[in-house]
Amino acid sequence: xxxxxxxxxxxxxxxxxxxxxxxxxxxxxxxxxxxxxxxxxxxxxxxxxxxxxxxxxxxxxxxxxxxxxxxxxxxxxxxxxxxxxxxxxxxxxxxxxxxxxxxxxxxxxxxxxxxxxxxxxxxxxxxxxxxxxxxxxxxxxxxxxxxxxx
Ligand code: CA2
Numbered sequence: 339x340x341x342x343x344x345x346x347x348x349x350x351x352x353x354x355x356x357x358x359x360x361x362x363x364x365x366x367x368x369x370x371x372x373x374x375x376x377x378x379x380x381x382x383x384x385x386x387x388x389x390x391x392x393x394x395x396x397x398x399x400x401x402x403x404x405x406x407x408x409x410x411x412x413x414x415x416x417x418x419x420x421x422x423x424x425x426x427x428x429x430x431x432x433x434x435x436x437x438x439x440x441x442x443x444x445x446x447x448x449x450x451x452x453x454x455x456x457x458x459x460x461x462x463x464x465x466x467x468x469x470x471x472x473x474x475x476x477x478x479x480x481x482x483x484x485x486x487x488x
Pocket of ligand 1: 348349350352353354355356357361417418419420421422442443444445446447454
């Protein structure tokens with residue numbers, strides 16, 4: 339059984355504690371349960387991470403790339419949070435590690451401030467889910483499995 343990495347960027351540890359009108363009431367622990375259930379139904383395990391550090395996210399993507407190569411991992415469902423709009427390093431990591439990534443955003447970034455309209459991650463992603471609330475993680479997992487499963 340190959341696993342799926344669910345990766346969360348900076349400040350997503352605060353999910354459910356503030357700005358519920360934008361991000362909803364679910365906590366990151368709730369999201370983890372949602373992801374585990376969705377993956378289990380499709381026959382996969384989840385490895386769930388959150389980091390506030392760009393370098394740590396890069397290391398995790400490199401690790402995922404190595405494990406995709408051995409067949410141990412299917413790919414990554416990634417909410418890069420604010421690094422979406424700033425990080426060429428994360429784009430390079432995804433391209434360099436050759437890892438299938440589905441980019442997920444809880445909010446609809448396109449109805450928000452213009453600085454949120456551009457993503458450095460999208461050009462390296464196999465798919466994007468935006469504005470579906472935390473259910474977007476489930477859609478991301480389903481999309482990854484349907485695109486990558488041989
Ligand atoms: O909509 C998303 O999922 C975002 O990736 C969330 C990021 C934001 O910078 C992106 O533009 C869109 C923010 C994550 C911080 O999450 C918080 C949640 C609750 C309270 C404070 C921050």
